[in-house]
Amino acid sequence: MVLIAAATYSVSYSADQAWSDLQQVSPIAAVVVALLVAMVLDLVLPRRAQGPVSAAITVIGLLASLVAALLLIDRGHTAYYQFAVADNFAVFFDVLFAVLGILAVAVSHAYLARRNFLQAEFYVLLLAATAGQMVIAQANSLVSIFLGLELLSIALYVMSGFARQDFRSQEAAVKYLLMGGFASAFVLYGMALVYGATGTTLIPAIAKSLGPGSSTNALLLLGILLMGVGFAFKVSAAPFQMWTPDVYEGAPMPVTAFMSVGTKAAAFAMIVRVFATGLPGLSGEWAALLAFVAAASMIVGNLAAIAQSSVKRLLAYSGIAQAGYVLVGVIAGGADGQASVLFYLAAYLVMNFGAFAIMVVLAGPDGDRDRIGDLDGLVYRNPVLGVLMTVFMLSLAGFPPSVGFMGKFFLFAAGVHHGFTWLVVLAVLMSVVSVYYYFRVVIHIWTPVEAAERRLRLPAAAGLAIVAAGVLSVALGIVPAALFGLAQAGAVPVAGLGGG
Amino acid sequence: MSDITIGNEHLDASWFLILAALLFIIGAIGILVRRNPLVILVCIELMLNAVNLTLVTFSRQLQNSEGQLFALMSITVAAAEAVVGLGILVDIFKDREVEDVDELSELRG
Numbered sequence A: 001m002v003l004i005a006a007a008t009y010s011v012s013y014s015a016d017q018a019w020s021d022l023q024q025v026s027p028i029a030a031v032v033v034a035l036l037v038a039m040v041l042d043l044v045l046p047r048r049a050q051g052p053v054s055a056a057i058t059v060i061g062l063l064a065s066l067v068a069a070l071l072l073i074d075r076g077h078t079a080y081y082q083f084a085v086a087d088n089f090a091v092f093f094d095v096l097f098a099v100l101g102i103l104a105v106a107v108s109h110a111y112l113a114r115r116n117f118l119q120a121e122f123y124v125l126l127l128a129a130t131a132g133q134m135v136i137a138q139a140n141s142l143v144s145i146f147l148g149l150e151l152l153s154i155a156l157y158v159m160s161g162f163a164r165q166d167f168r169s170q171e172a173a174v175k176y177l178l179m180g181g182f183a184s185a186f187v188l189y190g191m192a193l194v195y196g197a198t199g200t201t202l203i204p205a206i207a208k209s210l211g212p213g214s215s216t217n218a219l220l221l222l223g224i225l226l227m228g229v230g231f232a233f234k235v236s237a238a239p240f241q242m243w244t245p246d247v248y249e250g251a252p253m254p255v256t257a258f259m260s261v262g263t264k265a266a267a268f269a270m271i272v273r274v275f276a277t278g279l280p281g282l283s284g285e286w287a288a289l290l291a292f293v294a295a296a297s298m299i300v301g302n303l304a305a306i307a308q309s310s311v312k313r314l315l316a317y318s319g320i321a322q323a324g325y326v327l328v329g330v331i332a333g334g335a336d337g338q339a340s341v342l343f344y345l346a347a348y349l350v351m352n353f354g355a356f357a358i359m360v361v362l363a364g365p366d367g368d369r370d371r372i373g374d375l376d377g378l379v380y381r382n383p384v385l386g387v388l389m390t391v392f393m394l395s396l397a398g399f400p401p402s403v404g405f406m407g408k409f410f411l412f413a414a415g416v417h418h419g420f421t422w423l424v425v426l427a428v429l430m431s432v433v434s435v436y437y438y439f440r441v442v443i444h445i446w447t448p449v450e451a452a453e454r455r456l457r458l459p460a461a462a463g464l465a466i467v468a469a470g471v472l473s474v475a476l477g478i479v480p481a482a483l484f485g486l487a488q489a490g491a492v493p494v495a496g497l498g499g500g
Numbered sequence B: 001m002s003d004i005t006i007g008n009e010h011l012d013a014s015w016f017l018i019l020a021a022l023l024f025i026i027g028a029i030g031i032l033v034r035r036n037p038l039v040i041l042v043c044i045e046l047m048l049n050a051v052n053l054t055l056v057t058f059s060r061q062l063q064n065s066e067g068q069l070f071a072l073m074s075i076t077v078a079a080a081e082a083v084v085g086l087g088i089l090v091d092i093f094k095d096r097e098v099e100d101v102d103e104l105s106e107l108r109g
Helices: A015-024 A026-044 A047-071 A088-114 A119-138 A142-160 A167-198 A203-209 A212-216 A218-234 A243-250 A253-278 A280-306 A311-332 A334-362 A383-397 A403-417 A421-446 A460-478 A481-490 B013-033 B037-062 B066-095
Strands: B003-006 B009-012
Touching: A015 A026, A026 A047, A026 A088, A026 A119, A047 A088, A047 A119, A088 A119, A088 A253, A088 A334, A088 A460, A088 A481, A119 A142, A119 A253, A142 A167, A142 A253, A142 B066, A167 A203, A167 A218, A167 A243, A167 B013, A167 B037, A167 B066, A203 A253, A212 A218, A212 A280, A218 A253, A218 A280, A243 A253, A243 A311, A253 A280, A253 A311, A253 A334, A280 A311, A280 A421, A311 A334, A311 A403, A311 A421, A334 A383, A334 A403, A334 A460, A334 A481, A383 A403, A383 A421, A383 A460, A403 A421, A403 A460, A403 A481, B003 B013, B003 B037, B009 B013, B013 B037, B037 B066
Parallel strands: none
Antiparallel strands: B003 B009
16 A cells, blocks of 8 residues: 655744745735625625725735735745745736736726626626736746636636626637636646656756656657647637637627736746746747747737727737737747747737727727727827827837837847747738738728717726826837836746757 | 555556546547537536546656645636536526527627
8 A cells, every 4th residue: 555655845834934935925915815805895885885995905905916026026935835936027927917907997997887787796806817817927836827827717707708698798708618628628637747747746846857858758748738738728829719809809898908918928927937947958849839839820810810890809819919929939938038028918918908998998888899990080089099099009010119019129039039030030021911900990090080979088097097008108118128127037047948 | 666556456557547538538529529518518527537537646656745736726626617617607598598509609700
């Protein structure tokens, strides 16, 4: 009879240790506390007060989380028997997700009231999804990555179906649930096989266990392949992108805005952590897999976006293409490759969230207005929104002096530097194609409307968030050094990977 | 090393892994060929449980408790996913009977 040896971990766990561990995950803890408080207050408060109070608690929790993350810069280490880590890479993503959450609350608040949705529940789910994203960012083990991934995904399944009267929203939830569950099973099986091949789930220990014979270990290679398939699903990269346009279109607009950035950034955090940090010795194998996925995403995303008549679907396909560009940085590897990935994800946060936030403001009480024609004459109906939507589109297309241009520049420079010139050539060609459909949106914004349509009212909180995103989209493009410095500080030190 | 002992029976660990792989493949094929959303949900659960079997087998084989820990986490997650999944399906069934996921076709560009 064989007994499992439990001697791997020391049995004693002191109070000091508990406190120190808790400090390392304080950004997550702040979000979870806010979630619990919001959930309990939802039960005791009168119905009218629920919305504003939950929103306030959510923002306070996210601000606390932001501060906690900033305090951890350069001071983080592993915690909870190495299952979590607060290195600068994790802190960079914590900050990104906290900012995303705050922007999402600012944009959703007026929308929820206008469409008469349950407000407190929405914020609780938003906090749960944010906590999941942060768990992924701070994960240092396959187990914690899987937990974070599921916390994020399950909250998003419910959020996609949040417009319960709307059949399209329900359909989006079912599709996301079935596709997401399928992808999760692949990720989990891949993780199980990697565990079987290396004997550990801790990412640094996996990296250490890789020997010269690892590249012929069938179990390990199959594990990498299955995880790669699952991650490609989550990051909505081709050929596993088919759920993305449908879910984006069906989900309520603020949810689409939140998940378009959130899932992508979280999935990239996961890809860099598992592949670049955990499997550096096999970079040739996984880079080949990801290069194929990147090329397919850029082609499929950009070509399919041309034919779309819904802004949601257009941005969904554009997001698939953008995932392809970011993968170039992941494949390039090295400190510059990783820094370019972090920079681009921050850039993607401001420009893509900004674009979706404007679509949120456009929504009516009966539903989202996401036809391209709904943008006709936007600049005359509300000059601020019109100009900013133009800025976001130009930034997504990669025009200087926007942050999108600088982001693409860093990604492609890293790609060329590490010898992936063919991929960069393809990316540049496909970016040229993308100019066509981004400009289609811009043309609609500046098309004069015949009848003097009513001016568009801009809620204060949403307006503030959109203007902030717009200012950052331009400012970070003109002065990218500050953000790029942070991104460089956030790149994970990778043992044994080329570049540096 | 790769032997797993249950009572007085000695079995090679690869049998457990092959069984798990078969269950996983059956689940995956089920998702691809069956059209009823409830059956698809059941297939996802089958896939997750196949992985749990894999994890526990590796844990036993490697004399390392991390795999069991992982399996416990994954069981909890699978339960949460099933609850949310059934909730979403009940919500959509209240509006209309969906016996075929291909009926869910309002979202198409």
